Amino acid sequence: MFVLIVGCGRAGSALAKNLLADGHTVSVLDESAESHRLLDVDLETNWEDAGGMFTVGTALEIDALIEAGIEQADAFVAGTNGDNTNLVIAQIAQRRFNVPKVVVRVLDPRRADWYAEQGLHTICPTQAGIDMLTAAVRGDTDSNPLVETV
Amino acid sequence: MYVLVVGGGKVGLNLTRELMQKGHEVTLVEQERSRYATLEPQLEHVVHLGDGTELWVLERAGIARADMVIAVTGDDEDNIIISQVAREKYGREKIIARCNNIRNMAHFELLDISPVISSTDLILRLIEHEVPQYGLVHLLKLQAEDLEIIEVEVTAGASAAGKRVDQIELPDGGLIIAILRDRAGIVPSGDTVIDVGDEVLLILNPGLETDITGLFTTPDEAFA
Numbered sequence: 001m002f003v004l005i006v007g008c009g010r011a012g013s014a015l016a017k018n019l020l021a022d023g024h025t026v027s028v029l030d031e032s033a034e035s036h037r038l039l040d041v042d043l044e045t046n047w048e049d050a051g052g053m054f055t056v057g058t059a060l061e062i063d064a065l066i067e068a069g070i071e072q073a074d075a076f077v078a079g080t081n082g083d084n085t086n087l088v089i090a091q092i093a094q095r096r097f098n099v100p101k102v103v104v105r106v107l108d109p110r111r112a113d114w115y116a117e118q119g120l121h122t123i124c125p126t127q128a129g130i131d132m133l134t135a136a137v138r139g140d141t142d143s144n145p146l147v148e149t150v
Numbered sequence: 151m152y153v154l155v156v157g158g159g160k161v162g163l164n165l166t167r168e169l170m171q172k173g174h175e176v177t178l179v180e181q182e183r184s185r186y187a188t189l190e191p192q193l194e195h196v197v198h199l200g201d202g203t204e205l206w207v208l209e210r211a212g213i214a215r216a217d218m219v220i221a222v223t224g225d226d227e228d229n230i231i232i233s234q235v236a237r238e239k240y241g242r243e244k245i246i247a248r249c250n251n252i253r254n255m256a257h258f259e260l261l262d263i264s265p266v267i268s269s270t271d272l273i274l275r276l277i278e279h280e281v282p283q284y285g286l287v288h289l290l291k292l293q294a295e296d297l298e299i300i301e302v303e304v305t306a307g308a309s310a311a312g313k314r315v316d317q318i319e320l321p322d323g324g325l326i327i328a329i330l331r332d333r334a335g336i337v338p339s340g341d342t343v344i345d346v347g348d349e350v351l352l353i354l355n356p357g358l359e360t361d362i363t364g365l366f367t368t369p370d371e372a373f374a
Contacts, residue, residue, distance in 0.1 A: 060227065060254055084203050084227040088257055096260055110205045111231075114239060 004029065004073040004099075006059045006089055007080035011105065011125075013038035015077065020052050027053040029068040030080075059089050065097075075101040083108050090120055154216040155179070156202035156232050157223030158189045161248065165220065166193055177211045203231050205239070218244040226254040233263045264293040286363050289351070298356050299327070304348045307368040316340035323355035324362050 001024050005012050008030035016039060020026045028039065028047075033056045039047035047054060057064025059080055070076065076093040078086035083106045090104035103121050106112035112124035134140075151174045155162050158180030166178045170193070178193060179202040180186045186199045200207035202223065213219065219236040221229040229247045236242040249255050249268040258266045278287045287301040304311050310318045315326055315338045329336045330349040336342065344350065350366055 060251075060257065062253075062256065082227065084225070084231040088227045088230050088261075091261060092257060108204065111203070111235075114205065114235070118238065 001025070001074040002069060002072050003027070003075045003077065004065075004068055004070055004093075005077040005079060006030070006065075006068075007078070007086075007105075008032075008035035008038060008054075009079070009081060010038070012077070012079040013041075015079070016047075016052060017042070020050060025051075025053075027055065027069045027073075029055045029057055029059065029064060031056065031058050059085055062092075065089070065092070070097050070099065073097070073099045075099065076103070078102070078104040083111055087111070087115055087120070094120070151175070151217045152212065152215055153177075153218045153220065154208075154211055154213055155220045155222065156208075157221065157229075157248075158182075158185055158197065159222065159224055161222045162220075163189060163192070165222065166196065170194070170196070179207060179211050203228050203235075205235065208232075208235070208240070213240050213242065216240075216242055218242075218246070220246045222248040224250055226250050226257070230257060230261060230263060233258075234261060237263075259293065262293075286359060291356075296355055297353060299351060299353050300359060300362070301330075301349050301351050302363055302366045304344055304346050304350060305367045306346045308346075308366050310344050310350075310365045311346045313344055314340065315342045315344065318344070318365060320352075320365070321358050321361050324358050325353050327351050327353050 003019050003024050004027050005016050006029045008028050012028065016026050016028050036047065036054050039052060039054060043050050053069070055064065055068040057067060070093060076090070076099040078090040080086055086104045086106060090102050093099040094102045103123060106115065106122045106124050107126050109124050109127040112122040112127060116122045153169050153174050153176045155166050155176060155178045158178050162178055166176050169176045176196055178189065178197045179200055180189055180197055181201045183199060186197055190197045198207070198211050202208060213236060219232070219242050221232040223229055226249055229249070233245050233247045236245050245263070247258060247263050247266050249258055249266045252268050252270040255266065255268060255271065275288065288298060289301055290299040292298065326338055328351040329338050329342065329344065330351070331345065352362060354362060
């Protein structure tokens with residue numbers, strides 16, 4: 001599967017390496033050329049030699065999305081550090097480019113909830129953190145498999 | 151009327167002030183604390199500090215009872231999200247959004263946000279209007295209604311030149327609404343004759359521009 005990941009921060013770069021290791025074709029788009037360094041970390045060679053692709057460009061620019069391969073993408077991940085940018089580009093991927101699988105990272109739980117109700121596949125790391133912290137303090141490990149018992 | 155303005159830059163500030171002067175109730179939402187401190191004393195305490203793309207900020211600012219929502223922040227993605235939640239989540243019908251970067255206009259259109267105001271686009275249209283050799287000028291686009299108003303200058307040798315309005319075979323979905331001649335506007339009737347140099351205003355369904363321009367200009371000059 002061809003996966004386009006927009007936003008090459010801690011999460012985006014690590015996800016990119018996971019998916020590449022799984023054998024997928026992975027293209028990463030970020031507005032900063034420097035973010036590429038995160039892709040090379042923990043690789044024996046570098047991101048390109050390992051088979052990955054990287055494009056420098058602005059997420060909202062259609063030309064940049066096309067250059068990064070959105071037209072071929074089977075999956076699209078909106079993972080920049082801006083919730084609203086992610087919500088807009090996810091809808092562009094879904095409605096304009098008909099990408100079959102679109103996943104969008106939204107830090108604000110309320111916006112994540114509401115857009116999930118509208119049919120976007122939102123992932124809210126803040127909510128996941130809240131749930132884990134709550135469960136950890138309550139000692140309620142059964143309801144959340146992510147929390148390890150100490 | 152109760153108007154909610156999001157984004158306290160130059161546009162948001164002046165808009166809020168003008169609307170208040172006209173007697174409307176206005177709330178302005180600004181997220182930057184230093185800007186908020188500048189705005190607040192100028193605007194009779196109608197400014198709320200907060201990120202206008204956060205749902206609870208919009209709710210606290212009274213979006214549920216707003217007769218109009220105006221999204222004029224400096225970030226297009228924020229204006230898109232504000233407009234989208236105003237319409238879809240809070241059921242607001244009158245929404246005006248600002249497009250800062252004209253290249254983002256397609257995103258507003260894709261998500262059915264209308265009307266969208268872009269100062270770059272407005273200036274470009276004025277330039278087109280002042281430079282007649284462009285041939286075709288888009289004056290107004292009514293996205294939801296699927297109509298637009300264009301202006302086209304009649305060139306020598308065009309099939310419509312010298313004809314009466316009722317002799318011109320316009321495609322279905324197109325209608326001549328005015329003729330501008332010698333700096334005066336004429337509302338035409340069937341027997342009005344179209345001359346070379348006239349600027350003809352038409353209302354039409356989008357997509358008919360090429361057919362219609364072909365009637366009023368010679369092929370070489372259309373879209374020159």
